[in-house]
Amino acid sequence: MAIGAKALPISFVAHFLGIVGAILLHPVLMLIGLIILGGEAIISYKCLPLKKPEKKLIHLVLHAIALILGIIGVYTAFKFHNESNIANLYSLHSWLGIGVIVLYGIQWVYGFLVFFYPGGTTAIRSESIPWHVLFGIFIYVLAVGTATLGYLEKLTFLESNGLEKYGSEAFLVNFTAIVTILYGTFVILTILSQPHQEDEYSYSAI
Amino acid sequence: MAIGAKALPISFVAHFLGIVGAILLHPVLMLIGLIILGGEAIISYKCLPLKKPEKKLIHLVLHAIALILGIIGVYTAFKFHNESNIANLYSLHSWLGIGVIVLYGIQWVYGFLVFFYPGGTTAIRSESIPWHVLFGIFIYVLAVGTATLGYLEKLTFLESNGLEKYGSEAFLVNFTAIVTILYGTFVILTILSQPHQEDEYSYSAI
Numbered sequence: 174m175a176i177g178a179k180a181l182p183i184s185f186v187a188h189f190l191g192i193v194g195a196i197l198l199h200p201v202l203m204l205i206g207l208i209i210l211g212g213e214a215i216i217s218y219k220c221l222p223l224k225k226p227e228k229k230l231i232h233l234v235l236h237a238i239a240l241i242l243g244i245i246g247v248y249t250a251f252k253f254h255n256e257s258n259i260a261n262l263y264s265l266h267s268w269l270g271i272g273v274i275v276l277y278g279i280q281w282v283y284g285f286l287v288f289f290y291p292g293g294t295t296a297i298r299s300e301s302i303p304w305h306v307l308f309g310i311f312i313y314v315l316a317v318g319t320a321t322l323g324y325l326e327k328l329t330f331l332e333s334n335g336l337e338k339y340g341s342e343a344f345l346v347n348f349t350a351i352v353t354i355l356y357g358t359f360v361i362l363t364i365l366s367q368p369h370q371e372d373e374y375s376y377s378a379i
Numbered sequence: 380m381a382i383g384a385k386a387l388p389i390s391f392v393a394h395f396l397g398i399v400g401a402i403l404l405h406p407v408l409m410l411i412g413l414i415i416l417g418g419e420a421i422i423s424y425k426c427l428p429l430k431k432p433e434k435k436l437i438h439l440v441l442h443a444i445a446l447i448l449g450i451i452g453v454y455t456a457f458k459f460h461n462e463s464n465i466a467n468l469y470s471l472h473s474w475l476g477i478g479v480i481v482l483y484g485i486q487w488v489y490g491f492l493v494f495f496y497p498g499g500t501t502a503i504r505s506e507s508i509p510w511h512v513l514f515g516i517f518i519y520v521l522a523v524g525t526a527t528l529g530y531l532e533k534l535t536f537l538e539s540n541g542l543e544k545y546g547s548e549a550f551l552v553n554f555t556a557i558v559t560i561l562y563g564t565f566v567i568l569t570i571l572s573q574p575h576q577e578d579e580y581s582y583s584a585i
Contacts, residue, residue: 263544338469
């Protein structure tokens with residue numbers, strides 16, 4: 174069965190939509206995943222009025238979702254580049270992005286093994302926790318920084334192709350970047366503030 | 380008195396050299412000023428084997444030099460833009476850059492008034508110190524982030540004008556950016572580590 178239209182031009186439309194989807198998908202996945210869910214994962218362990226095992230489960234599940242969305246986000250970037258014949262992995266944004274994903278993965282696996290299952294000895298846990306927090310903060314700040322590089326890179330491409338430098342779209346992207354930075358700042362500030370309940374393995378260990 | 384050559388084309392050469400100088404000057408001033416001297420100012424208060432008043436003096440003088448070089452660096456960016464008819468203050472790099480300079484200035488003046496001259500009461504000092512450290516870390520991380528945005532922005536312009544994406548120049552800029560990030564990371568790590576001598580107003584107050 175076939176409708177009375179040529180398949181090839183329609184396939185171009187499909188590819189075009191796929192590319193638009195991938196372009197849109199990458200920042201959305203990264204912002205919702207690594208930045209927002211990652212931030213919520215960090216905040217949840219500090220602030221939820223729950224017992225430690227429950228907070229830990231929420232912390233690791235949220236970070237797992239963030240990581241998976243981040244990996245899909247990296248995949249969409251490669252897919253979009255390959256389908257549009259754009260070079261891969263030449264920019265600082267891409268280098269740091271790969272770095273963030275790899276470090277995020279290492280941090281998650283280490284945290285899972287030491288703090289969840291099978292779990293390290295008490296000595297290993299209490300030795301590890303400040304480094305887990307410190308390394309986590311580092312990766313999170315690097316993720317926020319990499320996101321701002323992405324906003325700037327995309328906008329610079331668009332502006333060199335004629336997008337107005339002081340137009341609404343440009344301002345929207347820049348203000349989104351600033352909101353992202355402020356969100357990340359308050360996530361980190363949450364960790365460095367006083368916990369509302371005492372907890373031996375609280376982030377306050379730092 | 381006049382030599383036997385037309386002034387106008389020679390003035391073009393002068394302007395061209397001025398512009399090259401300004402382009403080169405901006406990243407050099409920012410890197411040497413806000414990033415390196417700013418980092419040394421932060422480290423010095425934590426690590427120098429000196430008495431507190433001496434460390435404080437070194438801390439504030441280094442930050443003052445960093446700030447002055449930063450202000451000259453901002454000036455050279457405007458000068459270069461105006462002489463080359465490039466728009467000012469449209470990019471995320473420029474917005475954050477202005478933000479960093481303003482916050483750096485506020486932080487310096489507050490620190491000078493409260494901790495140096497005329498100096499606040501003991502209560503105000505001990506209440507202020509963790510916020511001074513926290514705000515200082517925030518501004519410094521923002522400065523490092525703004526620098527990486529600058530590397531990426533400049534390189535994106537150059538690459539859209541034909542510079543090889545995987546060439547030595549591009550790699551040099553990207554690796555410089557990564558070294559800048561690593562330097563900033565170790566400056567912050569220094570603050571968060573244990574001091575080698577006990578000190579009431581040490582950074583460890585955080």
